[in-house]
Amino acid sequence: MALQGAFREHQIMLAGLGVSSAQVRKPADLHNIDALIIPGGESTTISILLADYELFDRIGLLVEKGLPVLGTCAGTILLAKEIEDSTLPSLGLMDLKVRRNAFGRQVDSFEEDLPIPVLGEEPFRAVFIRAPQITGAGQDVEVLARYNSKIVMVRQNKMLAATFHPELTADQRLHKYFLELLKAS
Amino acid sequence: MAEKGTWTVKTGLAEMLKGGVIMDVTTPEQAKIAEEAGACAVMALERVPADIRAAGGVARMADPTVIIKIMEAVTIPVMAKARIGHFVEAQILQELGVDYIDESEVLTPADEQHHINKHTFNVPFVCGARNLGEALRRIGEGAAMIRTKGEPGTGNVVEAVRHMRMVAGEIRRLVNLPEEEIMAAAKEMRAPYDLVLKVAREGKLPVVNFAAGGIATPADAAMMMQLGCDGIFVGSGIFKSENAPARARAIVAATTHYNDPSVLAEVSKNLGTAMPGLEIATILPEQRMQDRGW
Numbered sequence: 244m245a246l247q248g249a250f251r252e253h254q255i256m257l258a259g260l261g262v263s264s265a266q267v268r269k270p271a272d273l274h275n276i277d278a279l280i281i282p283g284g285e286s287t288t289i290s291i292l293l294a295d296y297e298l299f300d301r302i303g304l305l306v307e308k309g310l311p312v313l314g315t316c317a318g319t320i321l322l323a324k325e326i327e328d329s330t331l332p333s334l335g336l337m338d339l340k341v342r343r344n345a346f347g348r349q350v351d352s353f354e355e356d357l358p359i360p361v362l363g364e365e366p367f368r369a370v371f372i373r374a375p376q377i378t379g380a381g382q383d384v385e386v387l388a389r390y391n392s393k394i395v396m397v398r399q400n401k402m403l404a405a406t407f408h409p410e411l412t413a414d415q416r417l418h419k420y421f422l423e424l425l426k427a428s
Numbered sequence: 429m430a431e432k433g434t435w436t437v438k439t440g441l442a443e444m445l446k447g448g449v450i451m452d453v454t455t456p457e458q459a460k461i462a463e464e465a466g467a468c469a470v471m472a473l474e475r476v477p478a479d480i481r482a483a484g485g486v487a488r489m490a491d492p493t494v495i496i497k498i499m500e501a502v503t504i505p506v507m508a509k510a511r512i513g514h515f516v517e518a519q520i521l522q523e524l525g526v527d528y529i530d531e532s533e534v535l536t537p538a539d540e541q542h543h544i545n546k547h548t549f550n551v552p553f554v555c556g557a558r559n560l561g562e563a564l565r566r567i568g569e570g571a572a573m574i575r576t577k578g579e580p581g582t583g584n585v586v587e588a589v590r591h592m593r594m595v596a597g598e599i600r601r602l603v604n605l606p607e608e609e610i611m612a613a614a615k616e617m618r619a620p621y622d623l624v625l626k627v628a629r630e631g632k633l634p635v636v637n638f639a640a641g642g643i644a645t646p647a648d649a650a651m652m653m654q655l656g657c658d659g660i661f662v663g664s665g666i667f668k669s670e671n672a673p674a675r676a677r678a679i680v681a682a683t684t685h686y687n688d689p690s691v692l693a694e695v696s697k698n699l700g701t702a703m704p705g706l707e708i709a710t711i712l713p714e715q716r717m718q719d720r721g722w
Contacts, residue, residue: 245447245684246447246684247446247447247448247468247683247684248443248444248446248447248448249443249444249446250447251446252443268684268685268688269685269688283443283444284444284445284446284447284448284468285444285445285448285468285469285504285505287463287466287503287504288448288466288467288468288504288680291464291465291466291680292466292680292681292684295681316444317444329503343503344503348505348525348526348527349441349505349526349527349528349551349552350432350433350522350525350527350550350551351432352432352437352440352441353430353431353432353434353437354430354431354434354436354437355429355430355431370436370437370440372437372440372441372444373441373444373505373527408440408444411436411440411443412436
């Protein structure tokens with residue numbers, strides 16, 4: 244999803260894993276893709292640009308048919324069913340409640356070694372930038388990581404969401420994990 | 429231990445702004461219009477550059493109450509400007525909690541020799557540059573994001589184009605130099621050797637580079653994106669135009685679909701009159717904002 248934000252970093256990460264990628268801005272770009280990444284960026288901006296070309300419905304249909312999706316930061320917000328104190332239209336594909344800018348403003352942004360058991364023993368250097376929090380998760384949602392008891396990474400079927408930015412570090416494990424979800428399909 | 433204000437965190441926010449439009453606003457109402465049009469951030473100001481240029485006198489950091497009201501009005505990041513070298517204005521802006529500080533030539537410089545030591549702050553900085561040496565000096569001082577200077581408040585894109593082409597051309601030249609010639613190149617462009625070497629090896633700036641200074645139309649924004657900028661600042665171009673909401677919306681769409689002439693043609697329609705422009709040659713040399721700083 245290349246409407247706005249750090250999509251290039253995801254493409255670089257995928258290229259490092261030997262996976263080719265394309266940029267999606269319009270419905271026609273959705274043909275022939277095996278999975279979709281919704282990157283970090285500004286969620287209000289991306290939401291407005293999604294609405295321009297009726298991408299909400301198109302993506303919703305593809306995901307219902309089993310298209311795997313990874314959302315990071317703003318991507319998580321756009322995947323969530325419910326955004327607290329907001330009327331922002333979202334894809335609403337994951338049974339999540341999220342709170343935007345939940346850790347505060349940019350001066351409160353941080354990085355932290357985060358234990359993520361599904362990615363192995365070594366902690367993951369997680370970069371949180373004006374990050375959201377997942378404040379509620381439905382029964383079908385598996386919580387994969389927490390920071391200070393707050394949910395920061397989840398999986399629901401073939402949808403994966405993290406409130407931090409794996410694309411800003413050199414650690415490939417989270418992208419590899421996503422690619423494994425694809426293979427399982 | 430959570431680490432705040434790291435280089436990754438500072439440059440990371442700039443990465444998230446990429447492909448977006450940052451708009452100058454002077455009131456909470458304008459900030460709402462910008463947010464609803466899809467701006468990825470706003471720059472909180474007392475006056476837009478065109479009015480600063482017209483008013484003359486000393487231009488300073490905005491009144492904190494203006495900035496706070498704008499921060500309360502929107503959920504997108506809010507930036508604010510400090511004078512070149514005015515580290516106390518920057519301390520105040522950090523205390524207010526702004527998300528980015530623009531150490532900006534639009535305001536009257538407070539120090540003609542030294543820019544702010546931006547490494548000592550937790551809040552990230554963006555700075556203007558006309559060429560690669562200037563960009564790397566600012567990054568050396570701690571700027572986590574660069575923008576072209578252009579010529580602010582003119583509605584004339586020619587200087588932003590000049591600065592973008594200059595930086596891109598200098599990077600291309602560096603990439604082709606044998607490594608033993610990098611030190612002389614660094615000396616020539618008066619830039620830190622290690623950063624010059626990094627650019628020569630990687631073929632790109634080490635931080636995000638936006639276009640700024642004179643962008644007034646969707647076509648201007650798309651042109652800057654096609655020239656290789658990562659995103660767009662629009663200063664006076666929106667709220668000095670006839671139909672600000674429509675123009676703001678169109679510039680956002682043009683920045684995303686910058687390579688798609690069919691979208692650009694569509695969004696360029698019926699926007700009303702753009703801001704009145706200024707021919708650069710009519711500006712007295714001492715009134716050129718881009719020559720402030722070094």
